[in-house]
Amino acid sequence: MNLRALRMFVATADSGGLGRACAQLNLSQPAASRQIHALESEFGVPLFHRVGRQLQLTSAGESLLRHSRRLLADADELSEQARALKGGRRATLKVSATPQLTASFLTSFLPRHRQRHPGIDVQLIERSAGRRSNQLERGETDLVLMSASDTRFPGRLLFPLHLFAVVRKGHRLAHRAVVDIAELADEPLLLLSTTFGTRVSFDAACEIAQVVPRVRFECTAAHTLIGLAAVDYGVAVIPSIALALDESLRALPIVLRGASIGHWEAVCWDPRRLMPAYVEAFVNELAAYAPNAFPGRKFVRRAPPLPKPAGPFR
Secondary structure, three states, X not given: OOHHHHHHHHHHHHHOOHHHHHXXXXXXXXXXXXXXXXXHHHHOOOOEEEEOOEEEEOHHHHHHHHHHHHHHHHHHHHHHHHHHHHHOOOEEEEEEEOHHHHHHHHHHHHHHHHHHOOOEEEEEEEOOHHHHHHHHHOOOOOEXXXXXXXXXXXXEEXXXXXXXXXXXXXXXXXXXXXXXXXXXXXXXXXXXXXOOHHHHHHHHHHHHOOOOOEEEEEEOOHHHHHHHHHOOOOEEEEEHHHOOOOOXXXXXXXXXXOEEOEEEEEEEOOOOOOOOHHHHHHHHHHHHHHHHHOOOHHHHOOOOOOOOOOOOEO
8 A cells, every 4th residue: 555645645635625735745736636546446435526626535535534544643653663763762772781780780870871761671681690691692682791801792891890808897807908819718708609700700719829718608699698707607708799788897809919809890792783873872871880880889999900901892
């Protein structure tokens, strides 16, 4: 069905004649007449009676006019939807992050983004650290918040993530500015499970330092480890993004030969896929927001700085 002919039909019905309809749609009368005749042939019924210089709708024309208006409204809405998608005003954006990053970082950023871009539906995908890069490769997500140590994907750096030892204020290490990983060799340790990227970093640092950690307890909840450290059950090893302490506890940066243990977090994408304007806007705003709002920043200031990684990051 020709939508131009349908618009001419509606315009003619509204104006009562071809002349005003042609002026409205910037079309010659012979061309308009052909469109009306073509539409009548397609429908198989006459649409107008000619009464003097006026055109009046037939009963079939009156019935088809209501449907024609609805069809044109739907077509206009479809066109607007397409323009909104092209301009980045309306779309679905899939973002993958660990539960810790979602709870401690994205929850504060998303309301700001939604206020600026109400037509962008951000869908969060919760996955473990080890599976996030696979999601990019398979095209299951648009963006991933992940360690910048994985250089397979380009990205924007967000913030540094350090490892801290959490102890009671009366603990023998509590007065230290930093604690070397070798000093934890004889301590009962409370660790996140091996599915966490920070646990992998800690185990790698132990191997370099030739330390065999005394693992007393491990789980997937940082607040549980902090709670156990508060009752002197052991030393909790916690990433800076998960630090939330009361006055009875101290958080000490863990170092290996004077250098912080940790990595930079980045927001990454697959370079093989076209980046729409709304994805680029999300990345730019997240990268601008992160330096002054990332979780654990007040603790990170006490740690030796982590050098920014080389690779496809900016």
